[in-house]
Amino acid sequence: MVRDSDALPNATRRDYLKGGSGLLVGGLLAGCSSGSGDTTTTAGTSTETTTGTTDNTTAAGGPYSVSMAPMGEVEFEEVPETIFTRLTHLAGMAFALGRGNDVNAMHAPGYYDALWNQFTPRLPGVELDWTGLYSSWTTSKEKLYSLDSDVHLADPASVLALDNWDMADIEEVETNISPWFGNQYSHRHTEPPAAYADSYEYYTLWEMFEKVAQVFKDEKKYEALAAIHDDVLATIEADLPDASDSPSIVMGGFSDPSAPYIYNVDTPGFLTAHVRPFNPVDAFGDDVKSGSRVDMEALAQADPDVILVFGGLHPSYNMSEIRTTLKDDPVGQTLTAVQNDRIYPQGGRYQGPILNLFQLEMTAKQLYPDVYGEWPEYTEGPYPDIPAEEQFFDRDEVAAIITGE
Template structure:
């Protein structure tokens, strides 16, 4: 049943989560934020000492409530670790997945599409399973649906929800007060401007900085630290063998569902959408001539003449990489492009990547861009992420799987 929206003192609302809505709006309009503080603050409630031996995910009750801070929300207080998780974008759903909470997600953008995409990677993670089929598709979320879902946390950026035509600041505060907190950051994707109401409180985070804060929300910092160590090792591998600037290829990265008129994205802009490409310091074939997310025609693509074409979603089961390659080779304009002539058209995963996809995409991009340094990417047409020889893997699959499932020593 949908809740009464005006019931601001609804006693049936779970009492153990506090969104700090006064902080959310008051701090926001005053231009205050403590988003740089990456430490979760804990407060001991001495009146509940008789239950301090109980635990929630390894944290004693005496360590509640606790506060996690991130822009644009500011300080957000939690009485207990959230269980049910609302999300919109998959970088945040992917963070829940990395913490072993993927199946606690109850909503996300295009769940059928992203369930299929994420499950192209899970076969390489022994014992890890994920099912996002049938979830609420939350891109154009409504208040009514949020009341119906009654989630323990809205792992979503309130600024991005405010940008929807049907929402205002009173709605944002109402949900944080009546149901549960907002916690997310969207505009770090390309360091774009948030709605004006959030302009003074907004800060930008890397994918892994945001993941650290989400891990603090779920009191699972050990998993973050273990995965961050893997990420550090991957980045060290890349930086150690990165070719000289003169030897780096020019790249076009885009969506090629219509190969004759693809959407293209800059590969060198800040933000977590390029977190799997930017470490390689490639040359953007379009430079500043095309804005990220623009549609181009085949003549413009031929004029840019990239050495490599990276196709977002190319690993998705609905993509036919063989057909895309054939279409480009048969096109009289496209066949003149260096990437097409040299068969350097490669699949990618998703732009809104979580930490686990980021590890895989760093590995695949390394091999696609620099096979002489990092080993060749196998020719891919369909199916799950290729099973690479162990000696050519950038990270231990079993270890990452054990971190996700919690079967590891911190």
């Protein structure tokens, strides 16, 4: 099973680069990625693959190619400028590479602009504006012609699953407009449409990010951020309590606290990349399928130690109201998480690399405050200003990588 929380070697990627030819210059790690053996699950089977800095890419100008399932080898004449996306894990990768404002389409742009900009205030000099973009969840071929994007950072398998799309349409867009380059079903390792079943592979968030960085010939930024990610995982692993001490968790959308949507915390896929490193215990176990809606009685029967509220950092959410509603409910007030005031906000499910760094830090503090430091009581506003000595990563360094400074 591919996991974002694969065990780290004794030395992190940053240690490796510092010890070799890599140099930290202005917050960026110079040098390229070394090859590494990664396990990739393909349609339910696990195979060893070797990844390097590029897949047949050229060092300078001219055509180049990058390979990722389900597309296979994708050729580019030049580095893309305008970027079509659907889901925010890929839009977030463009953002991490300093290309966030080159995105011209995404699912629910107003919502995700507001959510992502709860984190940008902690990244000096980083700005993002996704307001007014085309909302692309149910996109049409005609709209793609109108946008005329240089690359479609979207999974063609997921687009094929939309109404009024067939393989001829997918191929027409690739031929007449620009390539597809994306992978959605790695979110929970679910089955793609039959037409792509034989070519599909599942990637971790950071494996996919490496591929996207190759598309934009910006492997240095990927390497610098991946080194920070390795450091964050190493920090978590160094002090992680025994699995027997793990709190039970319910993670879900609580816009209606009496009937929340529940998402499993221990399934494979990048939707849980910020929770799985903590050996989470799902309060519902296998009794509830991810994305299901439950009532208060079912929540009480699960009786979680911790409740994680997806989207809780979004300005439209009112964490105080959610807590009060649960405390005032005759059934909700019996929950262990409610009685112990352990109801915490989260960010986005389709997280990109930058949100993943923040969400690893916040989840560590929410699950194990005695180990990783207290998570501030959050009611509204941007991501809390954590004291520097309690941060899992340097905000200035991450900001400098994004902006290229």
